[in-house]
Amino acid sequence: MKPIRLCLLAVAMAAVFAACGSTSGSTVDPTDADATVTSADMAFETETITVAADEAFTVALVNQDSMPHNIAIYADSSKSEKLFEGEMVTDGTIAYDIGALEAGEYFFDCSLHPEMTGTLIVEG
Numbered sequence: 001m002k003p004i005r006l007c008l009l010a011v012a013m014a015a016v017f018a019a020c021g022s023t024s025g026s027t028v029d030p031t032d033a034d035a036t037v038t039s040a041d042m043a044f045e046t047e048t049i050t051v052a053a054d055e056a057f058t059v060a061l062v063n064q065d066s067m068p069h070n071i072a073i074y075a076d077s078s079k080s081e082k083l084f085e086g087e088m089v090t091d092g093t094i095a096y097d098i099g100a101l102e103a104g105e106y107f108f109d110c111s112l113h114p115e116m117t118g119t120l121i122v123e124g
Ligand SMILES: [Cu+2]
Pocket: 067, 068, 069, 070, 110, 111, 112, 113, 116
């Protein structure tokens, strides 16, 4: 019993250290961003973010995966009108400067993994 538990603990600790470890892309303090999206296990853990209308804003992406992710913003889930596409980041944090948007509800996803989706609410 005990050796197995110790082994599981070691695996869990390694995962935690890996998540806190290396970063790539431009690194920023996500607390400076107007909104923060966290991705882990091939999904956006933060599915809805809210920002103010008619002023430029920053969104931090905290990607805890070893797979690259980004945030791409579209007018709606039909993805017919792309408004923003961020640089990819792998196992790290990146901040995106996004231009002012009109009040409304927008759709975002990861360009590489379209099954990762979220909602951007721009409040007027
Ligand atoms: Cu992705």
